[in-house]
Amino acid sequence: MxxxxxxxxxxxxxxxxxxxxxxxxxxxxxxxxxxxxxxxxxxxxxxxxxxxxxxxxxxxxxxxxxxxxxxxxxxxxxxxxxxxxxxxxxxxxxxxxxxxxxxxxxxxxxxxxxxxxxxxxxxxxxxxxxxxxxxxxxxxxxxxxxxDIRPILETKIIAGRWASRSSEMREFLARNRLPYRWFLADEPEGARLLAAAGHDDRTLPVVVCADGSCLLDPTDTELAEYFGLGTTPAEDFYDLVVVGGGPAGLGAAVYGASEGLRTVLVERTATGGQAGQSSRIENYLGFPDGVSGAQLAERARRQAEKFGAELITTREVAGLEVDGPARLVRLTDGSAIAAHSIILATGVSYRRHPAAGVDDFAGRGVFYGSAVTEAVGCTGQDVYIVGGANSAGQAAMYLSKWAKSVTIVVRAESLEASMSYYLVQQIENNPVISVRPCTEVTAAHGDGHLEQITLRDRVSGAEETVDTGYLFLFIGAAPRTEWLDGVVVRDRHGFVVSGQDLTVDGARPPGWSVDRAPHHLETSVPGIFAAGDVRADSAKRVASAVGEGAMAVMLVHPYLAQP
The missing domain is CATH 3.40.50.2300 (Response regulator)
Structure with a gap:
């Protein structure tokens, strides 16, 4: 040879x-x-x-x-x-x-x-x-x-220091593990590249492609297409459409494709979901030394593609329709994907913080979940984290490698009620991290970017304004399922109701069209299933989400086999 x-x-x-x-x-x-x-x-x-x-x-x-x-x-x-x-x-x-x-x-x-x-x-x-x-x-x-794996060619991105779109772009690239070099327009090398490209800071961010051409303030879809990610379905009809690329969605895509179903996964931003943003997951089975959310998501994505699943990114779902035996997923660009069955695995999103001024600095010192992407910028800084669940604890441990200090602000009396024991112990033994219980953020201040936040003690009512350029928010979860309104049954918080929870005193849900009770993860529409955090009363853990994704595929098979 x-x-x-x-x-x-x-x-x-x-x-x-x-x-x-x-x-x-x-x-x-x-x-x-x-x-x-x-x-x-x-x-x-x-x-x-x-x-x-x-x-x-x-x-x-x-x-x-x-x-x-x-x-x-x-x-x-x-x-x-x-x-x-x-x-x-x-x-x-x-x-x-x-x-x-x-x-x-x-x-x-x-x-x-x-x-x-x-x-x-x-x-x-x-x-x-x-x-x-x-x-x-x-x-x-x-x-x-x-x-025939194409060589990775260098892509340069010139961005503004405190521009929210620049922060969004870096988050998108990092979560999709796309290679690039980052330059700030107000630093000498960034300014030189910007001038050489024939542009100025009015066009930021500027993507200088490997062939010398430029993309001016591109959308996520334009970035995805440039880097070779799939953005358009290859077929009009599938056996299974998976909506959402978190652990549940990736689990469903792997098992669906490996069992011979024509499977497509539709993801709005990047595979991995909230778990993909975790700096270290240490209680996931099979990884005794821990694994980053990005690594776990990347391996699952490769595994799904290995079995033939089609992955579509930067496409947001706007609606769901039932057309006889077909189920249609409507996208925001007006197109649709049809299939015999659908698994809803859209997960949850972090809730927006209600304090005055916080959202004015989104991407300019205030970040929802972006600890891994922004960590190096926190070097030598005093950083504040709001939230008491595992995602906040993992972020605190990761940021403590760079920051001068990390303060966790939590409304509860302690972290024990909502955070895993192993993380609580790590935080207690980390000299860089401190916890302020019974405290909330009431305001954010700054000139063009975050410079200060106001903290309020919920017991005494006393307020204190502290200096900081970085505030990371991990404050609960919202399912963002408004697009399902009028199609499937949801609870009062917007989570999808499934299985036996749909039956009241033995009665099947309104509009139920087949002569059987709903399967365990099946919604109020036959052939549409829910898995992971979007499902009402789910465990809200990575391992259970993966398991539900696999179980949903197992339940798709008898649905497809029924006359």
């Missing part, structure tokens, strides 16, 4: 083959054998620890270069080859993965096939390489080349 031609644009570096082994002798031998066969067309990079290898991968990603193959030794101190490959997947998800093992470690290799979607495992020693190493690498390079 011939060595495939590497995939790179003019002037770009050669794709890399990276090998990591803590034994210097073995590390040099692997690199030597690889360089002898592939050194002309590929960069051969070797590392002697998982940590240094991950550092090298991050540098390669920042340069916009590619990695074709990863070879990692299983037995390494501090970070095994399996742990390295699992983290490397999040940096280069399309790189082919090989585990180097001794004969006694073949069970680990089998485990790796499930955990990191391993492509191959090699038993050491591999001499002669012409028989045991090169044929394997040739096959993997052929497969990598055939995937």
């Amino acid at each position: 011939s060595d495939p031609a590497p995939r790179s644009s003019a002037g770009a570096s050669k794709p890399a083959i990276l090998t990591v082994d803590d034994d210097p002798g073995v590390s040099r031998a692997v690199a030597r054998d690889l360089r002898r066969k592939y050194g002309e067309k590929y960069r051969i990079i070797r590392a002697e620890s998982g940590e240094s290898a991950l550092g090298a991968l991050r540098e390669i990603a920042l340069r916009g270069d590619q990695v074709a193959v990863l070879l990692a030794d299983y037995r390494m101190p501090s970070m095994s080859g399996l742990e390295f490959l699992e983290q490397a997947m999040d940096i280069f998800p399309f790189a082919r993965r090989v585990l180097l093992t001794a004969y006694a470690d073949t069970d680990a290799a089998i485990e790796a096939i499930n955990v990191v979607d391993l492509d191959y495992y090699l038993l050491k020693p591999w001499d002669p390489p012409e028989e045991k190493l090169y044929p394997v690498v040739d096959t993997l390079l052929d497969a990598w080349h055939a995937a």
Whole structure:
């Protein structure tokens, strides 16, 4: 088998083959054998620890270069080859993965096939390489080349420092894990780029594309199309439409597509939902060291696409219609997607804060949930967080790595009533974080951006104005289901009612058209199901949302099979 031609644009570096082994002798031998066969067309990079290898991968990603193959030794101190490959997947998800093992470690290799979607495992020693190493690498390079993954070209974004649209754009790009470099127009490099592009600060934000062209204050849809995200359905009719790309929606998309249903997922902003904005989820099954919401969402998205689910972003649903056996999802642009069945997994949104002036500074010092995106900007600052649930606690722990101080403002007497025990303990042991119980924000002040907030003690009534440039809000959840009005039954808070909760004294819901009771997650319209946080009385946890997404698909099957 011939060595495939590497995939790179003019002037770009050669794709890399990276090998990591803590034994210097073995590390040099692997690199030597690889360089002898592939050194002309590929960069051969070797590392002697998982940590240094991950550092090298991050540098390669920042340069916009590619990695074709990863070879990692299983037995390494501090970070095994399996742990390295699992983290490397999040940096280069399309790189082919090989585990180097001794004969006694073949069970680990089998485990790796499930955990990191391993492509191959090699038993050491591999001499002669012409028989045991090169044929394997040739096959993997052929497969990598055939995937035709486009190289990441550098995109530059020039933005205003306190412009709300600039903040929204950065949040959109970060949540969709799209590569870019960020420049502020009032700093020398940003001003130089803006002038070179032939524009001024009246056109901000400006996206300088890899080919030199510019997008002036683009919409999210224009950004999505530029970066190659799907924004238009490929078909007119599906077996299943999933509305919402949070944990429940992604779970439904994975199970629907894997079970052979023609599945499309429609998401307004980015896959992951509120969970995707979490800096660290430490109580999700299977991740003992925790996982960021963005990593979890990205893996689920790749998994859904692997099984053939179609993912549509930057499309907002405006209405739902029933047309005989078809169910139609109406989008705000006037188009529609029809299907046999629908799963509503729209989750919830953070409630807007009612205090005077708060929303005047949205994106200009006041942020709803955007802790991960804005964290670096908080370096050395006094930061305030409003909220007492897990999302607020996770944000506080993450921001404490950069901020001078983090203050959690909570109306309740303590955090224990609404936050997981493990997070409460972490916060109590973090010297950067303090908690102000029985306190609320009553006003926000500033000239063009947030500079101060007013705090009120709910017991004494005393007020205090404090200096801060950053206020993060995590204040409860609203389902935002007004678009379902008149179609499916909702409770007084707007959450979708499903299953046995629809029946009163054995009576079926008004308009129920089939001769059976509603399935467990089925709404008041047959064939329309609800999963995750949007459903009334749901558990409001990531794991339960994923489970409900999978269960909803299980219930779709008997609905589709009925005459």
